[in-house]
Amino acid sequence: xxxxxxxxxxxxxxxxxxxxxxxxxxxxxxxxxxxxALLEADVNFKVVxxxxxxxxxxxxxxxxLRSISPGxxxxxxxxxELIAVLGGQNAPIAxxxxxxxxxxxxxxxxxxxxxxxxxxxxxKKKNARPLMVAADIYRPAAVKQLQVLGKQIDVPVFHVxxxxxxxxxxxxxxxxxxxxHPVIFDTAGRLHIDTELMxxxxxxxxxxxxDEILLVADAMTGQDAVNVATQFNETLDLTGVVLTxxxxxxxxxxxxxIRQVTGKPLKLVSxxxxxxxxxxxxxxxxxxxxxGMGDIVSLVEKAQETIDVKEAEKLEKKLRKDTxxxxxxxxxxxxxKKMGSLExxxxxxxxxxxxxxxxxxxxxxxxxxxxxxxxxxxxxxAKPTILNGSRRARIAAGSxxxxxxxxxxxxxxxxMQKMIKxxxxxxxxxxMMPGLFPG
Amino acid sequence: xxxxxxxxxxxxxxxxxxxxxxxxxxxGLHKKIDGALLDEIEEILISSDISVETSTAIxxxxxxxxxxxxxxxxxxxxxxxxxxxxxxxxxxxTEPFFACNKKPYVIMIVxxxxxxxxTSIAKIARxxxxxxxxxxxxxxxxxxxxxxDQLAIWADRVGCHLVKGQEGGDAAAVxxxxxQSAIARGxDVVIIDTAGRLHTKTNLMxxxxxxxxxxxxxxxxxxxxxxxxxxxTTGQNALQQVExxxxxxxxxxxxxxxxxxxAKGGAVFSIVERYKLPVVLIGIGEQMDDLDEFKxxxxxxxxxx
Ligand SMILES: Nc1nc2c(ncn2[C@@H]2O[C@H](COP(=O)(O)OP(=O)(O)OP(=O)(O)O)[C@@H](O)[C@H]2O)c(=O)[nH]1
Ligand SMILES: [Mg+2]
Numbered sequence: 001x002x003x004x005x006x007x008x009x010x011x012x013x014x015x016x017x018x019x020x021x022x023x024x025x026x027x028x029x030x031x032x033x034x035x036x037a038l039l040e041a042d043v044n045f046k047v048v049x050x051x052x053x054x055x056x057x058x059x060x061x062x063x064x065l066r067s068i069s070p071g072x073x074x075x076x077x078x079x080x081e082l083i084a085v086l087g088g089q090n091a092p093i094a095x096x097x098x099x100x101x102x103x104x105x106x107x108x109x110x111x112x113x114x115x116x117x118x119x120x121x122x123x124k125k126k127n128a129r130p131l132m133v134a135a136d137i138y139r140p141a142a143v144k145q146l147q148v149l150g151k152q153i154d155v156p157v158f159h160v161x162x163x164x165x166x167x168x169x170x171x172x173x174x175x176x177x178x179x180x181h182p183v184i185f186d187t188a189g190r191l192h193i194d195t196e197l198m199x200x201x202x203x204x205x206x207x208x209x210x211d212e213i214l215l216v217a218d219a220m221t222g223q224d225a226v227n228v229a230t231q232f233n234e235t236l237d238l239t240g241v242v243l244t245x246x247x248x249x250x251x252x253x254x255x256x257x258i259r260q261v262t263g264k265p266l267k268l269v270s271x272x273x274x275x276x277x278x279x280x281x282x283x284x285x286x287x288x289x290x291x292g293m294g295d296i297v298s299l300v301e302k303a304q305e306t307i308d309v310k311e312a313e314k315l316e317k318k319l320r321k322d323t324x325x326x327x328x329x330x331x332x333x334x335x336x337k338k339m340g341s342l343e344x345x346x347x348x349x350x351x352x353x354x355x356x357x358x359x360x361x362x363x364x365x366x367x368x369x370x371x372x373x374x375x376x377x378x379x380x381x382a383k384p385t386i387l388n389g390s391r392r393a394r395i396a397a398g399s400x401x402x403x404x405x406x407x408x409x410x411x412x413x414x415x416m417q418k419m420i421k422x423x424x425x426x427x428x429x430x431x432m433m434p435g436l437f438p439g
Numbered sequence: 440x441x442x443x444x445x446x447x448x449x450x451x452x453x454x455x456x457x458x459x460x461x462x463x464x465x466x467g468l469h470k471k472i473d474g475a476l477l478d479e480i481e482e483i484l485i486s487s488d489i490s491v492e493t494s495t496a497i498x499x500x501x502x503x504x505x506x507x508x509x510x511x512x513x514x515x516x517x518x519x520x521x522x523x524x525x526x527x528x529x530x531x532x533t534e535p536f537f538a539c540n541k542k543p544y545v546i547m548i549v550x551x552x553x554x555x556x557x558t559s560i561a562k563i564a565r566x567x568x569x570x571x572x573x574x575x576x577x578x579x580x581x582x583x584x585x586x587x588d589q590l591a592i593w594a595d596r597v598g599c600h601l602v603k604g605q606e607g608g609d610a611a612a613v614x615x616x617x618x619q620s621a622i623a624r625g626x627d628v629v630i631i632d633t634a635g636r637l638h639t640k641t642n643l644m645x646x647x648x649x650x651x652x653x654x655x656x657x658x659x660x661x662x663x664x665x666x667x668x669x670x671x672t673t674g675q676n677a678l679q680q681v682e683x684x685x686x687x688x689x690x691x692x693x694x695x696x697x698x699x700x701x702a703k704g705g706a707v708f709s710i711v712e713r714y715k716l717p718v719v720l721i722g723i724g725e726q727m728d729d730l731d732e733f734k735x736x737x738x739x740x741x742x743x744x
Binding site for chain 2: 035036039040041042044045107108109110111138139140141142144145146147148149152191192193218220221222223224225227228245247248249250251253254273
């Protein structure tokens with residue numbers, strides 16, 4: 001649905017190749033596209049302004065590099081700056097006392113309750129004895145929801161028939177008496193402008209003095225994210241932010257907005273409905289996602305989940321070594337089909353989201369692509385460059401498609417190869433990744 | 440719009456402040472309606488959660504109006520934009536939602552996680568009950584922990600009949616039973632709750648279309664309405680949600696919730712522009728009376744007055 005930023009910038013710089021420096025004018029033109037891309041990704045407009053000003057300062061006067069186009073170079077500046085802003089301080093979940101206390105807050109429907117259970121499960125797996133506290137007394141059956149989840153993961157849930165601040169205070173006592181740690185407090189969803197309920201949170205905070213106060217934000221949040229985050233942070237002085245529902249296809253620009261207006265680190269991301277679907281936050285991944293540049297790591301991981309590991313490794317190797325042939329492409333299509341929504345999978349491959357934007361990703365068009373590839377000889381699949389006019393005509397006839405369709409596929413494939421090349425040597429070295437909650 | 444107008448207005452006030460004041464600032468900088476001003480207005484629209492494509496389309500329409508009428512004074516851009524926004528609603532059905540003409544009138548509610556489906560069902564049921572209708576609600580979210588209990592509590596508060604199954608049970612079976620039971624009981628309305636799911640999960644989306652097919656076995660022309668619930672705070676992703684839910688489930692209307700906050704509800708414009716789908720209801724709070732019928736004229740005017 002979205003063009004990738006890189007591709008748009010290619011357009012801006014098309015006529016400018018060979019210039020020695022990024023000039024003021026070509027930077028200006030490209031920054032317009034950058035601004036657009038960020039807005040499309042739901043980054044708040046004020047945040048966009050500030051961010052773009054920073055990028056401008058960094059890009060001005062840079063020597064153009066011979067190895068990459070000016071467009072790619074600006075993308076790199078943007079990407080690096082995004083990583084810098086999103087990353088900042090690396091702050092894992094930390095408890096200063098025993099029992100450790102972690103308070104979860106946010107808007108209605110952002111995914112707090114599920115997150116509590118995910119965090120509890122994480123500590124349970126590390127042989128801790130966590131306690132969850134049900135302090136949402138407003139939403140019908142919210143307490144029950146946490147209790148059901150608690151049973152699923154065999155973690156006790158504390159609840160008494162009192163007001164939320166009192167429930168939380170009692171819970172700390174209970175944890176102490178029973179040697180439970182850490183204590184995870186689930187609170188009711190509330191609007192940031194609901195003064196009464198925001199006061200309640202303040203109250204809870206002063207009663208239990210939490211080590212961690214995490215704002216839970218839906219990755220799909222739009223422009224309003226800044227208002228929400230500002231209010232919660234002013235009320236509670238957050239220690240961090242968790243982004244949820246990242247298993248969807250939202251670009252997640254809210255992450256940048258929230259980070260910018262609160263200055264608080266993004267700590268965790270929630271990536272599915274299963275209680276094990278919790279990860280630490282990786283600034284690089286988020287930056288690529290916001291820019292619509294795909295996410296090789298997620299792709300490889302998703303592949304590993306669904307396809308066997310060997311297949312995934314093969315895919316990863318292909319993508320790293322830039323030896324993707326049409327044959328591989330065909331094989332991958334077969335594998336990918338097993339992994340669920342083709343569109344969402346393809347979107348994770350750098351460049352593909354734009355390469356496929358004219359093609360309806362429905363079964364019938366996929367079948368046509370398959371038919372085209374199947375009508376090629378093995379040689380042609382390995383080296384599409386040998387496909388001259390007469391070969392293309394033969395393939396079109398053989399696959400029951402048109403030469404235009406064949407051309408289009410080849411063009412798209414070429415773009416994809418180019419993008420993969422660009423990402424090569426990028427940041428998908430898994431060995432460098434820390435555990436979920438280091439320390 | 441009843442007593443809750445104030446709530447909506449206070450939420451929308453923020454929208455107005457943003458949209459109108461931003462455009463005012465832009466107009467102040469440009470005497471003439473030129474490319475630069477239009478570019479700026481387009482960005483302002485996007486920054487109200489209106490989708491990029493819709494913003495582009497609105498600007499195209501604006502340009503056309505500017506050319507047709509030979510206007511070049513930037514002060515007039517407000518009036519033109521207001522017209523452009525209203526233009527979007529011209530072909531959209533305004534059929535009143537609560538006039539149910541089938542018995543039972545079957546409504547299926549779908550959407551991604553946490554958007555406000557269950558609460559909206561309570562609110563809709565409440566309205567029908569207030570109108571003297573007999574209502575059945577179906578707990579076909581058999582997946583999320585305690586979803587059934589949540590709906591049961593609402594059924595109790597609203598005063599309507601509940602059909603439920605087991606947690607982890609077959610959602611389609613619950614939906615089917617609810618329609619059968621409503622027919623047997625002579626109820627007027629059936630509202631079916633479903634588990635929240637991201638539109639990107641193909642298998643879960645397919646499960647939902649199965650629920651819909653199975654409902655038809657109990658009553659061939661049901662469901663009479665399939666409504667998608669969107670969270671008003673959602674940004675550009677709202678359109679992707681509409682796209683997939685429409686393709687998979689042929690939804691025929693939208694509910695936008697949480698407009699009692701400061702979110703802008705800009706998705707409304709994108710939905711009508713791109714999909715010609717009516718926004719039928721809006722949620723403006725957590726209580727069962729916090730529901731309004733959507734009125735396009737009021738919505739646009741609220742942005743400009
Ligand atoms: N402020 C506000 N909150 C709302 C509105 N509608 C729903 N909510 C709240 O949003 C939260 C989620 O609502 P639910 O009705 O449980 O949402 P759902 O879509 O059924 O959620 P799942 O079934 O978990 O996918 C609850 O805390 C509701 O009280 C609204 O219009 N305004
Ligand atoms: Mg629900």
